Amino acid sequence: MEKIAIRMHVDQDLCISCGACIGICPDVFDWNDDEKAQVTVDPIPEDLEDDALEAQESCPTEAIIDKE
Numbered sequence: 001m002e003k004i005a006i007r008m009h010v011d012q013d014l015c016i017s018c019g020a021c022i023g024i025c026p027d028v029f030d031w032n033d034d035e036k037a038q039v040t041v042d043p044i045p046e047d048l049e050d051d052a053l054e055a056q057e058s059c060p061t062e063a064i065i066d067k068e
Contacts, residue, residue: 005043007067008052012036014063021055021064028052042067 010021010029015036021029022037027048032038044052056064 007043011063014061020058024055025051
């Protein structure tokens with residue numbers, strides 16, 4: 001069975017620019033022009049999935065959402 005790639009996005013209304021996700025997984029998350037976090041790769045490479053999921057779990061406002 002083929003593994004489904006993880007895809008995420010950051011809800012800009014919920015992001016408080018704390019930087020936790022960027023600190024945990026800078027290869028997936030970075031600042032946008034509004035100084036809020038954004039996902040920079042889609043889909044997320046398999047070797048970065050664990051870090052991306054940790055960043056998602058660490059978000060204090062649950063702004064990192066699975067993309068359908």
